[in-house]
Amino acid sequence: MSAALGPRRPTILVADDSPQNIELLSHILSSEYRIKVATSGEKALKIVYSDEPPDLILLDIMMPDISGHEVCQRIKSNPDRRRIPIIFVTAMSTVEDESLGLSLGAVDYITKPISPALVQARVRTHLALYDQSRELERMVAQRTGELVASRQQLIRRLGRAAEYKDNATGNHVVRMAHVTRLVAQEAGLGPEAVQLLFQTAPMHDVGKIGIPDSILLKPGPLTPDEMKVVRQHPQIGAEIIGKHDNELLSMARTIALTHHERWDGQGYPQGLQGEQIPLPGRIVAIADVFDALVSRRPYKEPFPAEQAIAMMVEERGKAFDPALIDAFLAQRHEILRIIALYADERGSMVDHPV
Structure with missing residues (x-):
């Protein structure tokens, strides 16, 4: 039965307070991935800390309750969730903005307006790196x-x-x-x-x-x-x-x-x-x-x-x-x-x- 269903599809969390941005990113990615959405930082954290955390997070910076920067900091300070790759997707496009996002632990930074092909490529790359990282961790844990x-x-x-x-x-x-x-x-x-x-x-x-x-x-x-x-x-x-x-x-x-x-x-x-x-x-x-x-x-x-x-x-x-x-x-x-x-x-x- 599981073979008929095919391999498990990775889950992407799209965290953005704009319904239009969520709809666009979901449309770009839904053919290959399971999509979960959050319209606030608090909702994003609840999903991340749930029993089924996402495999990758697309995170807006400017959100009404908790900023994307703080969401990233909280996730990266949690030993059970900090390995989840986070990509900031934001209109904040200065070099300083990008440097700050990467210094907080994000793996990438995509500026709006987004390119569908770029989003797909970045998501695919970082999911592959995450899979390799998890497999390496499994092997290291087994051997040590x-x-x-x-x-x-x-x-x-x-x-x-x-x-x-x-x-x-x-x-x-x-x-x-x-x-x-x-x-x-x-x-x-x-x-x-x-x-x-x-x-x-x-x-x-x-x-x-x-x-x-x-x-x-x-x-x-x-x-x-x-x-x-x-x-x-x-x-x-x-x-x-x-x-x-x-x-x-x-x-x-x-x-x-x-x-x-x-x-x-x-x-x-x-x-x-x-x-x-x-x-x-x-x-x-x-x-x-x-x-x-x-x-x-x-x-x-x-x-x-x-x-x-x-x-x-x-x-x-x-x-x-x-x-x-x-x-x-x-x-x-x-x-x-x-x-x-x-x-x-x-x-x-x-x-x-x-």
Whole structure:
């Protein structure tokens, strides 16, 4: 049956607020491709983030709600969608306009009034390049599985090394990684972004390696000077990991540096506020704090789970992103299962994540 239907036709998203432009581009391309249309930036993003994203996007710049430039930036910042080729189709025709569009991640730039033959040729070329890119990625992924697994194990071990100083089993990094995954899924992140967060969350406190045991293991309250030393660990962690083009290590560095920032701007080390805090740091902050509340520490006994949840809710809009606290609450039953499954009393489970 599938053979009779022929090969799958690629899907083109045409995003333009002009019905005439949409009709023209659809007419030019519909004989070879499936066409989806969006008359605003928001509608375009909904289609891109749907379960059936397009294979290529023809994107106008001047749109009423979100500009094409911002749409492009949002797509290119999403690990699950940023590979989709974007071609700007616009009346903005200066060299500066074209340079800006390409710098944001677009693969091409077509000026209006359009040439049907040019549109067809550019679309065909970039779809072919996209297909080749996806096939190359598939082959590379297949051949580097052992390398990726080794890198993940190294990250887990570094996280374990830091956690060993004040949590003998190291299960904190396992629990909070799973809680991070659950919150990220509930918040709507795609599978690739969720997996990246899950893999890198255990590195959040690697900077503890640089904090003296006399402070980190102190059974009572810290002095102001001791607290200043503890608050150096995000920066220390970022320096340990270093700056890398590698996606995994770059994400790990972001998390290490920003997981103690607060939504209200009262966190550290940079005092970032609201969405200035990278999303990975905001998600990991929730997982880290909740697990710390329900865990035994040198300076405290564990809080009961329901009391800890109430404390998290109290910090909604203060320490934590309100939308992410809602995602946390929506997953509370599964989160409590994770906390019980990897309880410290069951011994170290760092090498056996589900």
